[in-house]
Amino acid sequence: MSLSERRGAGIRWAVAVLLVGLTLGCGKEERVDPTETAFAEFTKRIDDFVTLRNRLADSVGPLDPTGTPAEITARSARLANAIIAARTGAKPGDIFTTEVATVIATLIKEEYTRRPPKVIETRGDAQEELPDFVPRIDTLYPTTYPLATFPATLLPMLPRLPEQLEYRIVGRYLIIRDVEANLIIDFMPNAVPGVE
Amino acid sequence: MKPLSRIVLAALALWLPASAFAQDVTLPQRKGSVRFAVIGDAGTGDKQQYAVASQIANFHKKFPFTFAIMLGDNLYGADRPQDYRKKFEVPYKPLLDDGVEFNAALGNHDDPNQRFYKPFNLGGQRYRTFKKGNVRFFVLDSNYMDPEQVKWLEKELAASGSDWKIPYFHHPLYTSAARGPEQELRSILEPIFVKYGVEVVFNGHEHIYERIKAQKGIHYFVAGGSAKLRVGDSHLGDLVEANFATDRSFMLIEVDRDELYYQAISMTGKTVDKGVIRRKASSKPPLPPSPKVTASKARVKPKTTAPATKPAAPAPTKPNPSPM
Numbered sequence: 001m002s003l004s005e006r007r008g009a010g011i012r013w014a015v016a017v018l019l020v021g022l023t024l025g026c027g028k029e030e031r032v033d034p035t036e037t038a039f040a041e042f043t044k045r046i047d048d049f050v051t052l053r054n055r056l057a058d059s060v061g062p063l064d065p066t067g068t069p070a071e072i073t074a075r076s077a078r079l080a081n082a083i084i085a086a087r088t089g090a091k092p093g094d095i096f097t098t099e100v101a102t103v104i105a106t107l108i109k110e111e112y113t114r115r116p117p118k119v120i121e122t123r124g125d126a127q128e129e130l131p132d133f134v135p136r137i138d139t140l141y142p143t144t145y146p147l148a149t150f151p152a153t154l155l156p157m158l159p160r161l162p163e164q165l166e167y168r169i170v171g172r173y174l175i176i177r178d179v180e181a182n183l184i185i186d187f188m189p190n191a192v193p194g195v196e
Numbered sequence: 197m198k199p200l201s202r203i204v205l206a207a208l209a210l211w212l213p214a215s216a217f218a219q220d221v222t223l224p225q226r227k228g229s230v231r232f233a234v235i236g237d238a239g240t241g242d243k244q245q246y247a248v249a250s251q252i253a254n255f256h257k258k259f260p261f262t263f264a265i266m267l268g269d270n271l272y273g274a275d276r277p278q279d280y281r282k283k284f285e286v287p288y289k290p291l292l293d294d295g296v297e298f299n300a301a302l303g304n305h306d307d308p309n310q311r312f313y314k315p316f317n318l319g320g321q322r323y324r325t326f327k328k329g330n331v332r333f334f335v336l337d338s339n340y341m342d343p344e345q346v347k348w349l350e351k352e353l354a355a356s357g358s359d360w361k362i363p364y365f366h367h368p369l370y371t372s373a374a375r376g377p378e379q380e381l382r383s384i385l386e387p388i389f390v391k392y393g394v395e396v397v398f399n400g401h402e403h404i405y406e407r408i409k410a411q412k413g414i415h416y417f418v419a420g421g422s423a424k425l426r427v428g429d430s431h432l433g434d435l436v437e438a439n440f441a442t443d444r445s446f447m448l449i450e451v452d453r454d455e456l457y458y459q460a461i462s463m464t465g466k467t468v469d470k471g472v473i474r475r476k477a478s479s480k481p482p483l484p485p486s487p488k489v490t491a492s493k494a495r496v497k498p499k500t501t502a503p504a505t506k507p508a509a510p511a512p513t514k515p516n517p518s519p520m
Contacts, residue, residue, distance in 0.1 A: 067314040069280035076309055118379060125375050129304070144273045146305045149367065152341040152380045166340055179308050 038099040039159045045095045046176075049185060050162050053178060056082040057164075063180065080181040084138045092137055095176060095186040104158065104174065105191050111154050112193045123151050127171060135175050135187040141168075143182065219465035221259040223450040223457045230329035231259065233296075234364075234447035236267035236400030236420035237303065241283040245423035248444050248463050249287035255461065256291060259448055263328065264296055267400030267420060268303025268338075268366030270316065275307045284315070299326065301335045303366040303400060308337075325352050331451050332356045336365035338381055346384060353392035360451055360475070361394045368399035368418045370408045372431040372439075375401075389414055395475060396456060404430040404441040405460050407469055415473050417458070421445045440468040 060078040063071075093101070112120060126148045133142060141147070148169055158167060161176070165185065168175050174191035175184050223231075233252055238245050252264075271283045285292070292298075292315070300316035302308060311318035318324060322337040323345050334349060353361060369382040389397065390412050400420030408416035418430075421444050430439040444463040449456065454476075460469040 063312050063320075065312050065314045065318075065320050069275070069277040069313060072309050072312050073276060115380075118376065122376055122378065122380070126304070143275060143307065147308075147339060149304050149339045149378075150341075152338075152378075152384050155341065156343045160343075163344075182307065182309070 034099070035103050038097070038103045041097060042095065042100040042159050045097070046159075046161065046165065049095065050164055052086060053079075053083055053164060053181070056086060057180070076180060076182055080140060080178075080183045083178065083181055083183055087138055090137050092187060094137075096174075096188040101188050101191070104188065107157060108154065108174070108191055109193055111157055115153070119151075119153075123169075126151075127169065130170065132171060135170055135173050135184045137184060137186065139184055141175075141177055141182050141184055219254070220467065221255065221448070222459050222467055222470045223259060223448060224452065225259065225450065226452045228329070229450050229452040230331050231261035231448070231450050232328070233261050233264040234267065234398055234417070234419050234449060235264055235422045236398075236418075236446075237269040237403055237424050238266065238287075238422035239269055239271040239283040239305070240423040241272075241279070241287075242423065244425070244444050244463065245283070246287045248422050248446055249291075251461065251463055251465050252288075252446055253290040254465065255448060256294065256296065259450075260294075261448065262295070262297065264291070264298050265333065265335075265364055265398065266298055266300040266316070267364055267398055268301045269305040269400060269420070269424075270300050270303065270310060271307075272305045275310065280313065299333070299335060301365050301400075302337050302339060304339050306339075308340075323348065325356075327359065329451065330359050330453065332359040332361055334361070334363040336363055336385075338365040338367040338378065341381060341384060346388070349385075350388055350392070353388065353394070356392070360396070360456065361392065362396050362398070363389065363394060364398040366399065367401050368406075368416065368420075369397070370411055370416050370435060371399075371402050371406060371418050372433065372436045373402035373404060373406070373418070373426065373429045386412065386414075396473060398447075402426065402429065405439060405445040405447075405468065406430050406436050407438040407458075407460075407471075408435060409437045417447065419445065419447050419460070438469045 057079055060075065060082055063075045066072060096104070129146050130148050131142075131145060133145070150167060150169065155167070161167065164179060166177050166179055168177055169192050170187075172190055172192045172194060173187045175187040177183065178185055225231075233256075235248075235252070238248065271279050273279065288296075288298070297317060298315055300310065300318060302310060302318075302322060308322055310316055311320055311322055317326075318335070322340070323335055325332060325334050327333070334352060336349065337345065349363075363385075367378040367381055369386060370377050394414055396415045396417070398417050398419060400418070402418050403421045403424040403426045404418065405421055406418040408418070421441075423444060425444055426441065428441050430436060430441040432439055440460060440462065445460055445468060448459045448461065451457075454474060456473040458469070458471060458473070459467055462468050
């Protein structure tokens with residue numbers, strides 16, 4: 001077989017292999033990770049909120065360090081009021097959609113089962129100083145209540161939030177709070193396992 | 197009675213009550229040293245906070261420190277303008293008037309918006325670093341230790357050269373108090389502290405004073421009793437070298453080259469713990485002999501002078517960056 005014939009045969013084989021591969025590939029369904037999908041949707045909703053609140057924050061003016069506490073509280077209130085006004089009709093689950101809530105609740109439950117009893121006890125203690133309250137959308141986090149320390153090893157497992165927002169645990173609720181506005185943006189009931 | 201006897205008696209009468217409380221500064225007060233006060237969990241606005249604040253001001257006259265660190269829970273309850281006044285500006289007015297700079301960390305009772313309050317010097321950030329003399333401080337927000345903060349801490353520690361590295365934050369990694377240590381936080385922070393040669397850590401949250409035995413070469417102080425108190429909530433033993441849990445307290449610190457002197461003081465001005473932590477000699481010339489500081493008698497295990505920590509790698513001193 002001449003060199004050109006050998007080259008031709010090689011090309012024919014390569015084309016055949018490519019065609020078989022393509023045929024098999026078409027038959028397969030693309031695998032979708034439900035967690036990834038849920039988190040992508042969550043991130044999009046978070047981004048949408050942050051775009052809105054940043055625009056509102058610009059309109060109420062920046063908060064630079066000040067020696068006048070009244071300026072801090074007034075600016076926080078202005079931002080909170082602006083967000084509330086702009087989110088008319090906001091309801092629980094707007095950010096923590098059912099899909100996201102399911103994934104996050106499973107993730108938190110699994111994480112709790114991996115931790116030793118002493119760690120779980122400390123997490124429970126962090127809640128003890130916090131009076132019982134039911135979070136509500138677009139309401140202020142009660143200013144006289146402490147903010148329960150967020151479990152440091154759980155935090156990296158949750159979808160990352162931009163610096164304007166933070167997660168907090170209130171009883172068995174997981175809430176998202178706008179830090180500067182001190183506003184509860186969304187919450188998830190039964191997100192955290194009950195601790196004795 | 198002869199006039200001389202009267203004078204002697206009067207002097208004795210004045211000296212006795214003062215000596216009974218031993219209101220002395222035990223720190224060496226060396227020229228050029230870094231001096232500061234440590235206040236933890238102070239923001240109640242009650243008479244105990246005011247009494248401790250008054251005692252700190254008394255000691256400031258004898259030991260003129262230039263700044264104070266606050267270990268969180270700076271304002272309990274609400275954060276209204278009147279709360280800033282009642283729980284900070286009024287009790288510490290003598291110190292503020294004398295130009296003492298306060299450097300606060302956030303506690304679980306603190307609204308993170310306190311970072312915008314200029315006198316707390318957080319510069320609008322929840323965590324930051326600042327330098328005083330040869331001491332680099334790392335102010336952490338232990339309420340919300342997100343991966344970004346951990347990454348930042350590691351970067352800043354790596355860049356801190358041969359300075360003393362002193363992180364401070366609200367939750368203790370070690371304590372004998374009933375609520376117990378923050379083990380989760382310890383699992384994240386301790387390896388970083390060890391890796392980068394942290395020598396001393398200050399924490400609050402527990403309303404007592406404790407000096408923890410060196411853990412992996414790091415000396416931990418719990419000083420969260422500057423207004424609130426949990427009577428008896430500390431136990432000497434394998435973990436705790438010295439403690440004070442019968443009254444409120446605060447600390448004074450002096451860092452002179454490779455020595456860190458500490459003095460814990462009660463609300464009544466009594467010294468309840470004192471001593472020195474020495475770093476292993478770095479590339480610097482040997483220090484001149486220093487006055488010996490011994491353990492106080494109150495609730496302290498015999499050994500006071502703590503073992504030296506890891507030597508710090510010699511490195512050029514970096515300029516002091518502005519707060520984040």
